[in-house]
Each structure stands twice: as C-alpha cells, then as structure tokens.
Amino acid sequence: MKYKYKRLLLKLSGEALMGKKKFGIDKIYINRYAEEIKKIVNIGIQVAIVIGGGNFFRGLKINFINRIYGDYMGMMSTLINSIALKSFLENLGITVILQTPMSIGQISEKYNINKSIKYLKEGNVVIFPSGIGIPYFTTDTAAIIRGLEINADIILKGTKVDGVYNIDPIIYKNKYKKIYNNISFKKAYKIGLKFMDQTAFTLGHENNIKMIIFNINKKGNLKKIVCGEKIGTIIY
Template sequence: MSKKLFSLLLLRFNLKLQNATKNMKYKRILLKLSGEALMGDRQYGIDPKRLANYASEIKQVTDKGIEVAVVIGGGNIFRGVAGASNGMDRVQGDHMGMLATVINGLALQSALEDEGIQTRLQSAVQINEVAEPFIRRRAIRHLEKGRVVIFGGGTGNPYFTTDSAAVLRAIEIGADVILKGTRVDGIYTADPEKDENATKFDNITFDDVLKKGLKVMDTTAFTLSQENELPIIVFDMNTPGNLLKVVSGDNIGTKVNL
C-alpha cells in the first residue's frame, strides 16, 4: 500500500469516527462495575452470560468512537473487609481483594476480545506476566488508539476501595464522567428493593447526597470526585442499551454533579 493511499484511508477513518461521536455527550468515560455484578444469578464467581452481555454493551459504545476505561471490583471472589471481620489481617485481605480484581479484569478482557475489541489490562499490583503495570501516559495512549483499558489491582494500596480506584483513575486519564453500573436504575431516597415508597432522583448535587446520607460511593471516593468536579452517573447496567443511552446524554439513571 502506497503512503498516499494509507494517508487517505486514515483520513476517512478519522472522519468516520468524528461523525460517530458527534452526537455523543461524552468522549472519554470510566465505567465502574462491581464484582458482584459479574455473578449474575450465581452465589459467587463469574457468570459467562453476564460477562458477554457487558462486553456487548461496551462494544456498542466503542463502535461510536467513545474511549472507554473500566474498573471492576472483586467482591464476587473475595472482599478484604469481609476477611478482616472474620479475623484475617486487613492488609492481607485487601491484597487478596486486589488480586481478585485482576482476575475479573482478565475475564472481561477475554469477553471484550471475543467481541473483536482491542484491550489492555493494567494493574496497580505488578503482575507482568498477565497485565501491564499502570502507567498513566500509556493508558491515555491506549485510549486514544481506541483500545478499552481495564484497570485492575485497585489503587495498589490496602484500605482503599475500588470506588476510590475508579475515581482516581478517571481523574488521571481525564475522563469526562464516571458511569457506575449497578442493578438499580439510579439513586433513591431509600433502598427501592426494601422500601416501595422510595423515590428516584434524576439529578442531585454532591452536597445534597452528603446531607441526605445517600450511599453512592465510599466517602473517600465521593469526596475526591467532588473536589475534582467529576460528575457521577448511577444507572442500571443490566438493562440492554442503557450504557449507550447514558453516553448519548439520555436521561438514564441519576446524575451527581455540582
């Protein structure tokens, strides 16, 4: 292929991406998923069907030219806090939890690649045989090339949740928004699964979340997001098409901002 032809094809590709993202509200997102979400209807572990569904949802977004980073929890395999409550050393337990997030990251990576999506798994805990070390500039470059970047290993430090890791990575890569995919379709005045009178917020400020004592993320993560003016959208990830609707700017879930 001649250099001139290659340049022409590259130009057409870039124009196609620009047209695809023109109607999208966000250009770069960080998707936060809980480890429990990967269980599906199981009691523990990973449900391949649920994993495939999530990969399909992410593909719909990447096909529009949106840059996607993902942080997954490890609660479907091991939770450090739970281990500590049963007498285990908290630091040891948290390190086990970090490794669990890498396992989930590998599983999601495989599912995404089955969809034809290029991916990179970066870990805050060095496991060079299975994941790149987290390097901010490298992660950003991967995103610019259209690869989905999965961040595993939490922050690399005990006593920090994957919520904190998600906010930290989102700030570092310059994400436009954090999308927290859950099984509930937003933030409510109370737990909608326990209180039938609970009402949903479409929009709410960071200050009101704190005043009302609503649970969105842990305090460290939430405060970090607020200080950096990084909006959070909580939405139902299990409803097909919701992720694309959120990225398109549809009124899905609950948006938390200043």
Template sequence: MIKPIYKRVLLKLSGEALMKGDAYNINSSIIKNIISEISEIVSCGIELAIVIGGGNICRGISNKIQNIDRSTADYMGMLATIINSLALFDILNKSGIISHVMSAISIEKFLESYIPLNAIKYLEEGKVVIFAGGTGNPFFTTDTTAALRAAEIKAEIILKATKVDGIYNFDPNKCLSAIIYKKITFDEVISKKLEIMDSTAFSFCRDQKLPIRVFSIIKSGALKRVIEGKNEGTLVYV
C-alpha cells in the same frame, strides 16, 4: 446509530453486578450483554476505561469476619479484581474489541504495570483499558481507584454500573415507596446521607468536579442511553 455526548469515560463495574444470583461467579448472560453494549459504544468512537470490582470473588474487608487482617483482606480483594479484569480482557479481545489490562500491582509475568501516559495513549488509539489491582494499596476501595484513574486519564464522567437503576432516598429492595433521584448534587448526597460510593472516592470526585452517573448494568441498553446523555439512572453533579 449512537450519538454520544462524551468522548472519554470511565466505567466502574461492581463485581456483584456480574453475579445475577450466581454464587461467586460471572454470569454468562450478564457479561454477554455488557460486552455487546461496550462494543456498540466503542464502535462509535468512545474512549473507554474500566475499573471492575472483585465482590463476586472476594469482598475484601468482609473477610474480617474470618479474623483476617484488614490489609490482608484488601490485598485479597485486589487479586480478585485482577481475576475479573483478565476474564473481561479475554472476552473483549475474543469479541474483536482490542483491550489492555494495566495493574497497580506489579505482575510482570502477564500484566502490564499502570502508567498514566500509556493508558491515555491506548485510549487515543481506540483501545479499551482495564485498570486492575485497585490503587495498589490496602484501605482503599475500587471506588477510589475509579475516581483516581478517571482524574488521571481526564475522563469526563464516571459511569457507576450497579444492580440498582439509580440513587434512591431509601433502599428500593426494602422500601417499595422509595423514590429515585434523576439528578442530585454532591452536597445533597452528603446532607441526605445517601451511600453511593465510599467517602474518600466521593469527596475526591466532588473536589475534582467529576460527575458520576449511577445506573443499572442489568437493564438492556442502559449504557448506550447513558452515553447519549439520556435520562438514565441518576446524575451526581457539583
């Protein structure tokens, strides 16, 4: 039985974390594990909102290498988040987890527009809310979307789920002696020049005193341990 220390959280999933080596796809084993862990935490009363990236489909600014304008590339990235959000929505509902997708971009045909009060209402009803379409504006990442939405719905913490199990002093994929930080302040992250999310999102979280927990979504049971307040990944705090 889970003993959560939080009531309302925002889970930030990176699109790349869904790939597991699969080229521009959603790996079935990873999404199966994510759904299983989401089901477990929602069943214990956690109010869960999700922001998912689109890096497994389109990486936005990286399209500059193909001579695509930055704003156009960012809109492409927003559409990629909508694709991922719809996929997650469908799988969640088929698994018995009632969810809603709310988009910052108006697509009335099949998506509900984002309205903060409606999102909070759904959360209070025990439904999972997925925020799609980024902020609805170019030049902002899904990290910024996660920070803004977390503040708007009054989430207690942002859970940043990645392929890496926390924040290290060096890239653990390149440096075998890299050391993980179990706890670190916002100011220390800045002074050490550690990159965990874009500067706009990070500064916003610091100003709002909104903590961030960075952990690996690939590790079995990691989300559950985070919700229970166990020493999983890295906690960034004021």
C-alpha cells in the same frame, strides 16, 4: 453523529458480574456487559474500566484475616474479574489492555497514565485492576482517581438498579422508594446515601466530578447515555 462523551470511565461492581448467582461470574451477564461496551467502542468512544471484586472476596467482611492482607486479596479478585472481561471483549474483536499498579507481568502491564491515554486514543479498552494498589481504598475511590488521571469526560457506575434511591431498592422491595434524577456529592453524603465510600464522595465533590449511576443490565443504556439520553442518576 456527535456524541455527548468522548472518553469515559466505567465502574462495574464485582456483584454485577455474579448475575443471579451467589458467587463468581455469570457467563450471561459478563457477555451482556461486553456486548454493551463493544457498541460504544465501535462508534469511537474511548472506554476505561474499573471493576470491583466483591463476587469473589471482600476483605472488610473477613474478620479473621489481617485487614491489609484482606485488601490485597480483594485486589486479586478485581484482577480475576478484569481478566475475565478482557477475554469476553477480545472474543468480540475488541483489543484490551490491563494496567495494574501491582507487578503482574504475565497478564498485565504496570499502570502508566501516558500509556493509558495513548491506548485509549488508539481505540483500545483499558482496564485498571487492583484498585490503586494500596490497602484501605475501595474500587469506587480508584474509579474517581483513574477517571481524573485520564481526564475522562464522565464516570459511569453500572449497577443492578436504575439509579440512586432514598432507600436500598433491593433490600426494601415492598416500601415506597424515591429515585433521584440528580443530586450533589455533598448532599448525598450529608443525607446518608451509601452508593460510595466517604473518600470517593470527597474526591468527587472537591474535583467537580460528574458521574452517572445507572442500570447496566438494561440493554442499550450505556449507548443511550453516550448519546445524551437521561438515564439513571446524575451526581455532580
């Protein structure tokens, strides 16, 4: 069977790993994501991953720590999440390599584009912790950059909702909500949709990135996208 995408970059938020908890990692949810990733790896899809760290630490929300140090602490949180997902994937028989721009030799090797692509072609999952390794850039921006560098066919952003809405469906539960089937980066930014930061919007627009934002908590959605089904919101 021919699949629509051969190589993809999956962006997971740290909050997605919390599940129904208020902090940390929910075993049920992280195992669910590992199972979904395994399904597409086993059919030959090349998978790279960027994970946020908001379930442990979000530097922007801490005003008593220097912003630069806060961002580095956030990078460490993404590393914790990456190690956890690596463990769950390896328990399912999937080989995982961590590549970080920071020097953490015991658990992760230094980021290298050529090695990343080589590992992906060999059928390994590659996880990119610590964003791009410098302050002031979010993991959304890191996902766009890494997706461009590894020449991903698509960037997928797994969330807790079904796509991009005109208002936040979690905050405004009882209000009428419109979900977009597709929308451009330029228009999304212009009308004030806040599913990514400004830098990520700009990079996506200028580099003709194709992204799908979807609900990763719905079983089978990841594989359905790979098979060409219309799931979530397409950003172009």
